[in-house]
Amino acid sequence: MNHTRRNFLKTTGILTGAALAGSAPDLTASNIIKGRSGKMKLSFKPYTLELKHVFTIATSSRTTTPVMLTEIEYDGIIGYGEASMPPYLGESQKTASEFLSKVDLEQFNNPYELEEILEYVDSIAPGNGAAKASVDIALHDLVGKMMNQPWYNIWGYDKDKTPYTSYTIGIDTPEVVREKVKEANQFKILKVKLGRENDKEMIETIRSVTNVDLCVDVNQGWEDKHMALDMIHWLKEKGIVFVEQPMPKTSIDDMAWLTENSPLPTIADEAMQRIPEVIKAHGVYSGINIKLMKCTGMREANKMATMAKALGMKVMLGCMTETSCAISAASHLSPIVDWADLDGALLIGNDPYEGTTVVDGKVILNDRPGIGLKKM
Numbered sequence: 001m002n003h004t005r006r007n008f009l010k011t012t013g014i015l016t017g018a019a020l021a022g023s024a025p026d027l028t029a030s031n032i033i034k035g036r037s038g039k040m041k042l043s044f045k046p047y048t049l050e051l052k053h054v055f056t057i058a059t060s061s062r063t064t065t066p067v068m069l070t071e072i073e074y075d076g077i078i079g080y081g082e083a084s085m086p087p088y089l090g091e092s093q094k095t096a097s098e099f100l101s102k103v104d105l106e107q108f109n110n111p112y113e114l115e116e117i118l119e120y121v122d123s124i125a126p127g128n129g130a131a132k133a134s135v136d137i138a139l140h141d142l143v144g145k146m147m148n149q150p151w152y153n154i155w156g157y158d159k160d161k162t163p164y165t166s167y168t169i170g171i172d173t174p175e176v177v178r179e180k181v182k183e184a185n186q187f188k189i190l191k192v193k194l195g196r197e198n199d200k201e202m203i204e205t206i207r208s209v210t211n212v213d214l215c216v217d218v219n220q221g222w223e224d225k226h227m228a229l230d231m232i233h234w235l236k237e238k239g240i241v242f243v244e245q246p247m248p249k250t251s252i253d254d255m256a257w258l259t260e261n262s263p264l265p266t267i268a269d270e271a272m273q274r275i276p277e278v279i280k281a282h283g284v285y286s287g288i289n290i291k292l293m294k295c296t297g298m299r300e301a302n303k304m305a306t307m308a309k310a311l312g313m314k315v316m317l318g319c320m321t322e323t324s325c326a327i328s329a330a331s332h333l334s335p336i337v338d339w340a341d342l343d344g345a346l347l348i349g350n351d352p353y354e355g356t357t358v359v360d361g362k363v364i365l366n367d368r369p370g371i372g373l374k375k376m
């Protein structure tokens with residue numbers, strides 16, 4: 001397509017989809033794509049998230065999270081992405097920068113070929129889940145904007161069926177825990193981090209100030225399957241809804257026994273990465289926790305959710321501490337999951353984006369195209 005034709009299409013609004021088909025010949029999708037002259041350009045910059053509270057899990061405490069913010073620019077449209085890299089997962093701004101420097105998107109002419117482009121990105125090096133997700137998310141955002149549709153529409157999911165998100169209460173002194181629970185009164189489900197000496201005390205402390213639904217995340221903290229089963233029976237009496245990663249990810253036989261006997265659903269988190277782990281989790285856990293930063297992004301996350309549902313497993317959607325960019329990306333999948341833990345952006349004080357929000361504890365998708373972001 002030459003420049004005159006291209007300018008004509010632009011002037012008449014055909015490239016933006018505003019004109020009626022039939023007013024110009026040969027408006028097939030492939031012709032419109034060929035008409036785009038741009039190259040995809042990937043750029044990235046490090047950013048440090050400041051957490052509102054010190055965040056403590058069974059193995060560590062911290063006050064910041066390093067992330068990498070990405071952009072893919074194509075024909076004047078910009079898609080936004082993000083890699084969030086809590087230190088215990090092994091990626092860093094340095095590894096992400098090294099990985100992203102190797103990504104050459106200019107070899108592709110058609111951003112719609114997500115499958116081929118993302119297979120290439122995945123093949124550059126093993127691991128690097130968060131860095132790969134930062135490309136995947138930016139590409140999805142770009143393509144959604146080119147189509148002028150939000151991803152829940154492109155995937156065919158009902159935006160009203162979003163779940164309530166849980167809100168995480170970290171391990172702390174009883175006074176601080178009670179204070180955090182009171183602050184979290186908009187949430188319909190709270191997530192409690194267990195896996196230390198004071199597990200029962202944590203639950204009793206929270207139950208002394210609220211009757212809201214609770215789920216627990218043990219972060220592999222229970223070593224003995226009989227003790228774990230006793231705890232789960234006790235937790236069920238306290239109104240707990242499900243138990244995330246009760247035992248070490250390597251305790252496969254014990255975990256299968258626990259799930260078989262457990263009165264509450266068990267969810268694989270540390271044991272879950274990508275598609276192969278979904279197959280391994282079948283028969284071992286009741287469900288899986290999908291996180292974009294571990295599974296390389298929206299495309300694989302959607303496949304994992306579809307696969308787990310087909311296997312009769314529960315699906316939970318989780319996150320790291322992330323900006324509204326990665327949280328919004330995940331939220332487009334949330335209408336089809338059983339539980340969501342998408343509180344990551346609520347835990348930080350310097351979110352550079354506005355996107356999917358949480359209102360009275362419910363995940364609220366907006367109508368903007370792509371992943372629905374606005375830069376602050």
Ligand SMILES: [Mg+2]
Nearest residue numbers: 217244245269
């Ligand atoms: Mg977890």
